[in-house]
Amino acid sequence: MRHCSVQVRGLLTREELDRYNALIEVGSYLEDQSMYDLAYTVQKEIDLLILPAIERLKDKGRARDRATAEYLESLREQADEDEDEDE
Numbered sequence: 001m002r003h004c005s006v007q008v009r010g011l012l013t014r015e016e017l018d019r020y021n022a023l024i025e026v027g028s029y030l031e032d033q034s035m036y037d038l039a040y041t042v043q044k045e046i047d048l049l050i051l052p053a054i055e056r057l058k059d060k061g062r063a064r065d066r067a068t069a070e071y072l073e074s075l076r077e078q079a080d081e082d083e084d085e086d087e
Contacts, residue, residue: 011057
């Protein structure tokens with residue numbers, strides 16, 4: 001079974017995380033039993049389950065990028081003001 005990243009797991013709700021852990025356990029058991037066709041189906045369910053957490057991670061990244069852009073813009077404005085005062 002393929003695990004999702006720690007960042008994505010950290011953004012799963014409690015209910016999603018419980019379901020994720022149960023599906024991983026079932027999938028691992030199926031792989032141990034060489035029932036790869038069924039393990040594939042479980043993996044697809046896991047992939048669907050983590051999609052909302054992946055979107056939450058993307059949203060956090062976008063928010064961080066916006067905050068960085070605003071900060072850099074404020075530094076640029078401050079530098080412009082300082083230049084105007086020096087002249």
